[in-house]
Amino acid sequence: MAGLSYVRVExxxxxxxxxxxxxxxxxxxxxxFSGWFNTILTLISLYFIYALVSSILPWLWSPTWAAQSxxxxxxxxxxxxxxxxxxxxxxIRERWQQLLFGFYPDELRWRPILTLILLFxxxxxxxxxxxxxxxxxxxxxxxxxxxxxxxxxxxxxxxLLVAAGLVIGFYAFKFSAxxxxxxxxxxxxxxxxxLWWMFAIGPISQGLASIIPFGIEVVESRLxxxxxxxxxxxxxxxxxxxxxxxxxxxxxxxxxxxVKYLSVGFIEFIRGVxxxxxxxxxxTLLNIFMPPGTNFDIILRVMIMATLFASAYIAEVIRGxxxxxxxxxxxxxxxxxxxxxxxxxxxxxxxxxxxxxxxIVSTFIGxxxxxxxxxxxGLLDPIGLTGSIRADANWNGIIWELYGFIAILFFxxxxxMSRYSMWLERxxxxxxx
Amino acid sequence: MATMTDPEGGTFRPSMLLYDSRYRSATIQIxxxxxxxxxxxxxxxxxVQNLADLGKSVGFGFLGERxxxxxxxxxxxxxxxxxxxxxxxxxxxxxxxxxxxxxxxATIVGVVVGVLRLSSNWLVARIMTVYVEMFRNxxxxxxxxxxxxxxxxxxxxxxxxxxxxxAANMIVxxxxxxxxxxIYVPEPLFxxxxxxxxxxxxxxxxxxxxxxxDASLRFDVSLDLIAILAxxxxxxxVSGLIRKRADRIQNAxxxxxxxxxxxxxxxxxxxxxxxWVLGFYLGKPALQGFNFQGxxxxxxxxxxxxxxxxxxxxxxxxxxxxxxxxxxxxxQTEAAAALGLRQRRIMSLVVLPQALRVxxxxxxxxxxxxxxxxxxxxxxxxxxxxxxxxGITLNQSGRELETxxxxxxxxxxxxxxxxxxxxxxxxxxxxxxx
Numbered sequence: 051m052a053g054l055s056y057v058r059v060e061x062x063x064x065x066x067x068x069x070x071x072x073x074x075x076x077x078x079x080x081x082x083f084s085g086w087f088n089t090i091l092t093l094i095s096l097y098f099i100y101a102l103v104s105s106i107l108p109w110l111w112s113p114t115w116a117a118q119s120x121x122x123x124x125x126x127x128x129x130x131x132x133x134x135x136x137x138x139x140x141x142i143r144e145r146w147q148q149l150l151f152g153f154y155p156d157e158l159r160w161r162p163i164l165t166l167i168l169l170f171x172x173x174x175x176x177x178x179x180x181x182x183x184x185x186x187x188x189x190x191x192x193x194x195x196x197x198x199x200x201x202x203x204x205x206x207x208x209x210l211l212v213a214a215g216l217v218i219g220f221y222a223f224k225f226s227a228x229x230x231x232x233x234x235x236x237x238x239x240x241x242x243x244x245l246w247w248m249f250a251i252g253p254i255s256q257g258l259a260s261i262i263p264f265g266i267e268v269v270e271s272r273l274x275x276x277x278x279x280x281x282x283x284x285x286x287x288x289x290x291x292x293x294x295x296x297x298x299x300x301x302x303x304x305x306x307x308x309v310k311y312l313s314v315g316f317i318e319f320i321r322g323v324x325x326x327x328x329x330x331x332x333x334t335l336l337n338i339f340m341p342p343g344t345n346f347d348i349i350l351r352v353m354i355m356a357t358l359f360a361s362a363y364i365a366e367v368i369r370g371x372x373x374x375x376x377x378x379x380x381x382x383x384x385x386x387x388x389x390x391x392x393x394x395x396x397x398x399x400x401x402x403x404x405x406x407x408x409x410i411v412s413t414f415i416g417x418x419x420x421x422x423x424x425x426x427x428g429l430l431d432p433i434g435l436t437g438s439i440r441a442d443a444n445w446n447g448i449i450w451e452l453y454g455f456i457a458i459l460f461f462x463x464x465x466x467m468s469r470y471s472m473w474l475e476r477x478x479x480x481x482x483x
Numbered sequence: 484m485a486t487m488t489d490p491e492g493g494t495f496r497p498s499m500l501l502y503d504s505r506y507r508s509a510t511i512q513i514x515x516x517x518x519x520x521x522x523x524x525x526x527x528x529x530x531v532q533n534l535a536d537l538g539k540s541v542g543f544g545f546l547g548e549r550x551x552x553x554x555x556x557x558x559x560x561x562x563x564x565x566x567x568x569x570x571x572x573x574x575x576x577x578x579x580x581x582x583x584x585x586x587x588x589a590t591i592v593g594v595v596v597g598v599l600r601l602s603s604n605w606l607v608a609r610i611m612t613v614y615v616e617m618f619r620n621x622x623x624x625x626x627x628x629x630x631x632x633x634x635x636x637x638x639x640x641x642x643x644x645x646x647x648x649x650a651a652n653m654i655v656x657x658x659x660x661x662x663x664x665x666i667y668v669p670e671p672l673f674x675x676x677x678x679x680x681x682x683x684x685x686x687x688x689x690x691x692x693x694x695x696x697d698a699s700l701r702f703d704v705s706l707d708l709i710a711i712l713a714x715x716x717x718x719x720x721v722s723g724l725i726r727k728r729a730d731r732i733q734n735a736x737x738x739x740x741x742x743x744x745x746x747x748x749x750x751x752x753x754x755x756x757x758x759w760v761l762g763f764y765l766g767k768p769a770l771q772g773f774n775f776q777g778x779x780x781x782x783x784x785x786x787x788x789x790x791x792x793x794x795x796x797x798x799x800x801x802x803x804x805x806x807x808x809x810x811x812x813x814x815q816t817e818a819a820a821a822l823g824l825r826q827r828r829i830m831s832l833v834v835l836p837q838a839l840r841v842x843x844x845x846x847x848x849x850x851x852x853x854x855x856x857x858x859x860x861x862x863x864x865x866x867x868x869x870x871x872x873x874g875i876t877l878n879q880s881g882r883e884l885e886t887x888x889x890x891x892x893x894x895x896x897x898x899x900x901x902x903x904x905x906x907x908x909x910x911x912x913x914x915x916x917x
Contacts, residue, residue, distance in 0.1 A: 081605035088604045095606045308512040312519055322898035323891045324855035330873055330890075334883035338533045339526045419622040426624075426861055433624060449632045457621045457629075464620035 105134070112136025115143055119444035141445050142455055148439070149455065152275015152430050158203075158267060162278050165200045168193055169285065177407070177470065194289065201274075201282060205265035207255040215243035215251075236391075271349035275430035277459055279349070284418040287356035288364070292410070294357070295364030296403075300394065302365065303372055313365070320362035325420050328355040333427040352424055356417065363413045371406030372398065405478055411471040415464050422460075432456040530884070543889075545880040546571070547699070552875045554866045556782045559702050567876045568699040574871030575893060581789055581867065582854040582897075588793035589853060590846075593800025600805050611801070618798035623856050626795050631787035631863045638663040644770050658767045660775055666786055667768035670779040673707050674762020707761055714757050718750035725749070784865035788857065796853045800846060807842035808834070840912050847905040851898055858894070868893060 070079055082092045112132070117123040117140030127136040142149075151159055172193035175186035195209040223239035230238070259265065274282065301313030320328070332351040337344065346354070375398060383393030425434030436452045439445050500510045534541065546568040553563050558576045561569060600611040618626070639651035641662045653660045660667040691703040725745050733739040768778030811834050819833040860867040861874055868890060877886040 081603070084603065091602070091604050091607050095604075095610055098610070306508050306512045306515070308516050312515065318899075319895060322895040322902075324858040324869075324894055326858045326861070326869060327873065327887065327891045327894060330877075330883075330887050334877070335887055338530050338884065340533075341529050342532055342536060415620075419620075422622040422624045423859070426859070433622075433628065449636065453625060453629050453632070457625055460622055460625070461617070461620045465616060468620065 108132060109134060109136055112139070115139045118144075120446065120448050137451055137454075138448060139451065141439065141448050141451055145435075145439055145445075146455070148276060149432050149435055149452075149459075150277045152279055152435070153273045154269060154275070154278065155267075155273065158269060161200045161203075161266070161269075162282075165197050166281070168196065168200075177474075179404075197285075199266075201269070202271065203266045203268040205255060205259040205263065207258040207264075208251065211251045211255050211258075212247065215246045218246055219243040271347050274349055276435060277432055277456075279424070279429065279431050280418060280421040281463075283349075283353055283356055283421045283424065284414060286353050287360045287417060288410070288414050290357045291361035291364045294361035295368050296399065298361060298365035299368035299372060302369055317362045317365050320359055321366070325356075325359055326423055326426060328359050329423055329427050331355055348427075348429065352427070352429065356421070360413065360417050363416070364410060367406050367409035367413055368402060370409060371402035371404075374405055375402055408471040408475045408478070411467055411474070415467050415471075418467075419460065419464060432459070534884070539881075541884060543885055545876075545882050545885070548880070550876065551879065554871065556785050556865060566699045567872075567880065570876060571868065571872040571889075572700060574866055574868040577785075577860075577865065578854070578857055578867040578869075578897075581785065581792065581857045581860065581865070582850075584789055585792040585796065585853050585857065586850045588789070589796040589800055589849070592793060592797035594804050596797060597801035597804030598808070600801060601808060615798045615801050618795050619802075623791065623795045624859055624862055626791040627788055627859055627862055630791040631783060634783045634787050635663050640664070641770060641774050644775075653768075658765065658778075660768055660770075660778075662775065663783070664774065665780050665782040667775045667778045667780055669765035669767045670777075672764055672766045674764075710757060710761070711754070714753050715750070718753055721749045722746040782865070784860070784863045787863050788860050788865050792853050792856055795856075796849055799849050799852075803842055803845045803849065807838040810841045811837050843912070844905060844909055847901065847908075851901050854897060854901065855894065 067076075069075060083089045112123075112127055112130075114123045114126050114136065117126060117138060119140070120138055123136075123138035123140055127138075130136070147156075147159075151162060154162060171186075172190040175182040175184060175190060192213075195213045199206065199209040219239040219242055222242045223235045226238050227235040298313050298317060301309050302317065304310050304313070329352060332355040333348060336346065336351045336354065340346070379397060379401065380393070383397040386393075388396065422431055422433050425431050425437075428434070430438065433456065436456070439452060440448060500506045547566050549563075550565055550567045550570040551563050552570070554561055554570060554573050554577075556577060557573050558580060559573055561573050596611050596614060599607050600615070602608050602611075638661050641660075641664060643650040644653065644660060644662070651661075658669045690707075691705050693701060693703050695701040722745075725742050729740055729742050766777050768775040768780075770776075815833055815837065816829055819829040824832065857867060858869040861869045864870070866874075872886050872893075873890040877883060880886070
């Protein structure tokens with residue numbers, strides 16, 4: 051056999067892969083120019099990008115940051131000899147604070163900023179369960195009462211007394227449960243705080259304020275505006291609607307027929323009408339529905355309707371979470387002999403809420419974008435403010451810069467939220483495997 | 484849930500209403516119902532009291548009164564002397580018009596973008612991703628006002644079309660004019676009788692039939708349109724019969740006869756003949772004085788709303804389509820190829836039927852969203868249901884309660900009928916499991 055000379059005995063050295071298959075060229079070939087159809091698509095796309103960039107970039111590059119009015123902008127731009135005009139950034143420099151805060155007093159703007167920072171701190175243990183200790187949830191609870199106080203101001207006693215209502219309810223349940231039974235205790239634990247909130251808080255807080263007048267300056271809600279208003283409406287509505295949503299979702303899953311149909315009716319009604327009609331209810335009808343003499347201001351009314359709106363959507367998200375739980379969890383809870391509320395509280399809801407967080411975030415993104423609708427009923431959210439900025443003689447006729455600024459603000463916040471929600475979804479999917 | 488075993492018999496005590504599981508659910512439900520009724524009663528009572536204080540009554544008589552405002556973009560004839568009811572009807576039709584047109588365009592754009600996002604071409608896929616993220620993460624209201632601004636600011640005024648060397652030119656064979664006052668497109672017209680009732684030529688349209696006389700709900704039905712639709716439907720039916728026959732022959736002999744020219748012919752030839760007999764022609768817009776005359780005038784408000792809603796919703800539909808296609812496992816395609824099916828048949832017989840089952844339910848809820856979002860028309864002055872009934876009619880009649888509730892009711896009916904259709908579809912395509 052050794053005499054066979056045509057069998058190669060030694061290995062040839064490895065050769066480099068062809069240049070056309072690796073590196074940049076290989077990537078280009080496989081991703082952009084594989085076949086005639088892809089090549090045509092690539093060329094069309096390149097032309098499209100070129101056309102877009104070549105028409106927008108010159109417009110974007112425009113040294114008008116210092117301009118005091120649109121006319122000044124136009125002079126600067128025409129001095130540069132630009133054919134298609136240029137952006138006028140002066141309006142952003144002059145008005146960005148208004149677009150962010152509305153007419154919130156200048157010297158008090160640290161309050162909404164602080165609230166926003168605290169919001170992130172409060173949300174951290176909810177959104178990133180592994181990175182932050184669960185004890186921080188206590189701060190989340192406190193934030194619910196702290197935030198409205200920071201935003202609206204007033205004496206410190208009001209939020210403290212409102213929070214005290216919950217403590218009253220808790221202890222009412224704890225001490226009466228043994229004496230009068232669970233259900234009666236629950237009713238008592240709901241009725242007592244409501245009575246406390248309705249009748250006791252006003253006088254007591256006034257009394258305490260006259261003794262220890264500790265408070266911060268009151269800011270009326272008609273001064274709220276801009277991006278802050280959108281965030282604030284969205285956050286308040288989602289926070290409250292989480293509670294309502296859980297109740298509605300449980301009601302919809304309930305075996306009690308009347309409770310079920312009431313929940314279904316509410317959810318389907320709210321989901322069946324456009325938000326703008328609900329906002330019209332807020333602006334024209336809500337005061338008619340309330341007892342004579344009640345007068346909520348418009349932002350509070352909008353928040354009420356936005357909360358009802360969000361709660362129907364949150365309820366559906368949570369219902370999805372409840373339905374996604376394996377049936378065995380419900381049966382296991384029954385097997386342990388837990389009653390309905392205990393099994394919901396200890397076994398079902400913690401798991402169901404956890405898997406609904408991505409859906410809740412999506413609902414928040416949707417609601418946050420929808421808060422721009424309040425401009426239609428005359429509130430000064432960013433889009434509403436564009437009108438009043440344009441009413442200024444200096445900036446009459448300015449369009450793209452304002453819309454662009456608002457669009458970028460919304461894009462950054464919504465995009466990052468949706469990335470978070472996708473990240474969480476991936477993590478949850480891994481966790482279930 | 485758990486099986487309850489309560490002791491049988493014994494005398495009834497009131498405390499059993501709470502502690503006996505046989506009565507407890509009834510108690511809770513009755514309490515809930517009473518609570519609900521009390522809430523409703525409280526609201527109604529407040530409303531009645533408040534309205535009495537304001538000296539207002541509740542009634543829908545205002546719908547019959549003279550509206551006194553104009554609706555510029557309209558599907559039926561209307562004048563400001565018509566009633567609020569008719570104005571609302573036109574508003575409703577405008578809502579439906581923009582909803583249907585929007586759903587159609589959004590579906591087309593959404594499917595194209597969704598498929599292209601999966602393209603193997605890196606650049607195209609990235610562009611589509613940017614499109615989707617850009618539209619999804621910016622409020623639809625901003626898109627609507629932005630489109631309106633783009634239409635008004637970037638399109639030439641009608642005067643730019645004047646002169647020997649105009650600054651702007653009509654497109655598509657001198658038939659479509661894009662101006663900052665709206666878009667003028669050709670309108671389909673038919674040969675008409677002359678004023679004496681004699682015929683200009685023997686080729687002429689059939690005319691209209693007016694229904695409901697002078698009532699608010701009156702409308703004209705074009706007999707030409709009915710004739711065209713009838714011909715089209717008949718053609719499609721015959722075409723279906725031809726396909727069935729081809730199927731039968733294929734099942735019997737294994738050979739499929741070539742039928743595509745027959746199938747197109749039976750639809751198109753009668754249609755063309757009918758159009759010729761009716762004297763069909765396109766009325767092109769032409770510049771007269773300061774504005775275009777003739778043709779159909781699509782106002783900026785409609786175009787802006789339509790485009791913004793469509794492209795916004797299309798971003799969501801693209802994601803749905805992409806998800807639906809990704810949901811079909813590769814094994815399905817491979818199995819179909821192993822059976823010897825051709826590429827087109829794999830798509831139409833194996834992939835699409837399964838993908839559609841995933842795609843359609845969320846797609847319809849996007850249609851629902853688009854329809855509800857069309858109420859933002861009020862931001863650009865398109866007179867839809869919100870603009871008429873809940874807008875000017877509300878302001879003129881001062882009847883907030885009736886107009887707002889009526890508007891909500893109508894939207895609710897639209898939504899419920901769309902989701903009802905969805906349920907029927909869902910049940911029909913549901914996997915038949917044991």
